[in-house]
Amino acid sequence: MKTNPPASRPTEDGLIARYFAPLAGHGADGLRDDAATLAPSPGCDLVLTADAIVEGVHYLPDDPPASIARKVLGVNLSDIAAKGATPRGFLLTLALPDDWTEDWLAGFATGLSEAAMAFGCPLLGGDTVRSAGPALIGVTAIGEVSHGGMVRRMTAEIGDILCVSGTIGDAALGLRLLDGSMPKWGEHLGSAARGVLIDRYRHPSPRISLARSLRRHVRAAMDVSDGLAGDLTKMLAGGGRSAEIILSNVPLSDSAREALALDPGLIHTIVTGGDDYEILCAVAPNQVDAFIDESLAVGIPLARIGTVVAGDRAPVFRRPDGSEHAFTTRSFSHF
């Protein structure tokens, strides 16, 4: 978004027709109306969530526009998946800076189209406006779940096993490689690991295929977006619940291990950095094996990282020697 715009650009309607109408789902009538219709399947509730990302705050100005599109849809569908729901569609609010270019927009639309297809989530409507500042991209995502079946965030019980999907910390490390701070460990990291971590930052993979086993087996769930430590604290807030986490059980990718070997202090970035878009959940002990088996069957590994315990203090992350990892901050705040 750095080059000067050409003298003549399409109008808002022209832009919608060219770039976004091809993504429109059933009920959106080619985006030729001011609203879309949607009916949940019989016996289902809709699940609604909204998340926005801002240039320079939630993504980097030089991130490829296709990646930005995939990111904004991914972070929203991560919430839908964590609630045990299946994507049905989304609405897009696109606030463009004055120097937007058609190249950027074409890349964005291509990425959005691919992501919508990959995630099974068509475009239902939206709005395009001047931001009068940096770009802002907001999505409202809509999923569906059997009536009353949405998986809640706050319903973990003492004694539940805490599990997390995939690996933690990759995206936060990827961001440190991109944000211009040029970390020492980054200079020594292999190029393969570097690529993996940056890809994880740019391309969150919402755990859509985990939704069914979440509905069947877990007591509470949320996605990890602001850092494992902080999100776990949110999940257990109130109700006299805390957690004991075994730090060495937090699942790491080979790439993150490589970085951690170069700088052991990165464990803090890993557990507090965020942008993971993995699923954190609390599972009754008698459901854990079935849950993990079912999840593996759809290709998603799960790690048992700890237990919900009684108490009002913040969750404890314990090292192999039994000592506590102390936090200066527990989550990354963009706000």
Added chain:
Amino acid sequence: MKTNPPASRPTEDGLIARYFAPLAGHGADGLRDDAATLAPSPGCDLVLTADAIVEGVHYLPDDPPASIARKVLGVNLSDIAAKGATPRGFLLTLALPDDWTEDWLAGFATGLSEAAMAFGCPLLGGDTVRSAGPALIGVTAIGEVSHGGMVRRMTAEIGDILCVSGTIGDAALGLRLLDGSMPKWGEHLGSAARGVLIDRYRHPSPRISLARSLRRHVRAAMDVSDGLAGDLTKMLAGGGRSAEIILSNVPLSDSAREALALDPGLIHTIVTGGDDYEILCAVAPNQVDAFIDESLAVGIPLARIGTVVAGDRAPVFRRPDGSEHAFTTRSFSHF
């Protein structure tokens, strides 16, 4: 939003708990989860729309925050009403500039709460982010309508009567009074008229109570947001349809008439300025009387402004002497 922020401000979670949780509707669980559930009434479709407003683009930086809140909800529910739907809830994306203050936010939340109550539309969720520029406020509004009953924009037929609710042009004139251009006519306008026009700019009144008669009697409808002339052109685009409008039948408030008497050139602002949030609709001739009677019964006056005719040219606005009013632009573009 002009004063410097205090050194310490609430976190995003604190802000949600203090200002927005009290507005949460059924299914939003006090905004303590990452998503809300919603099921349409049996036999109903949901109707979805999204519109965002930006400080300095769609509203003035000095507009009262309560007015801004009412405006963003109003412009969205205007779309819902135009589609014949009843409000069910909304999601809010609030992107705040770095110098936001708690005073501003408290005023915004109060206005939002009052509007949500007045319009029967509870808050279901949302996101609060740093805008890194001016404020942006996005809403996704959700309504419901009997299955298949959404009133469409593009379905007017040749011979249909074109009607518009309320009065046209007030908000556009109100904006001219506020935007610092100090028009000559503004200096001579009475203070009562001034107040009415400014109020119409700041506080759109979505025609929610018109939804039922729209469903029963009209062939096509949309709300007037970008100016009557331009929106009418959009409504009839394609399909060999145009319109003949009798300019003197376009309904004006006493305040707009007072302004027009001071400067006859304002007719252009009135029919192209936008921000009206009135309903423009096409009605089969044999339905017009019943439609107008039903609408009057819920307190909303309707004017017959013209007819859908065959042809591919842009709609014609005709003066009493039969001559055409020529347009340099047909609608206001914020983009």
